[in-house]
Amino acid sequence: MKTTTGKSIARIILGTGLIIAGIGHLTFARKEFQAQVPDWVPLKKDDTVIYSGLVEIAMGTALVFAPKKYRPAVGILAASLFVAVFPGNISQYVNKRDGFGLDTDQKRLMRLFFQPVLIFWAIKSTQQKRLKAL
Numbered sequence: 001m002k003t004t005t006g007k008s009i010a011r012i013i014l015g016t017g018l019i020i021a022g023i024g025h026l027t028f029a030r031k032e033f034q035a036q037v038p039d040w041v042p043l044k045k046d047d048t049v050i051y052s053g054l055v056e057i058a059m060g061t062a063l064v065f066a067p068k069k070y071r072p073a074v075g076i077l078a079a080s081l082f083v084a085v086f087p088g089n090i091s092q093y094v095n096k097r098d099g100f101g102l103d104t105d106q107k108r109l110m111r112l113f114f115q116p117v118l119i120f121w122a123i124k125s126t127q128q129k130r131l132k133a134l
Helices: 003-026 030-034 045-065 068-094 105-124
Strands: none
Touching: 003 030, 003 045, 003 068, 003 105, 030 045, 045 068, 068 105
16 A cells, blocks of 8 residues: 555544544533533633534544645644643543543543544644654
C-alpha cells in the first residue's frame, strides 16, 4: 500500500471519528461528555458540550473533505483541537468523574496517554512531506 493511501485512510478514519464524536456531543453521549468539562469553564456544561460538538463535526468534515493543499493546515488545526480539549481529560481524571467507561483512576489515567496519539495522528495523516527534525 502506498504511503499516501495509508495517510488518506488514517485521515478519513480520524475525521469520521470526530464527526461521530461530534454527533454524540449533540445527541446520544451528551451526559458522558459533560463529565469531561472542567468546572472552571465559564459556560454551562451542556453549552460547552454542544459548542465543542459542532467544532468536532466541522473539524472531522474538514479532515475528510479538505482539498489536498489545505490538509496540512487542517491537520494542525485538528491537533490544536486535541490539545485544547486535553484539560477536560485531566479534569475528568483529577475530579474522578466517570464517563465513557472510564470509571477507575487507572482507566482515566490511561486515557491521558491517548491524547498525544491523536495529536500525532492528526499531523502525520495530513502532512504531504516528511517533517524534518529542527
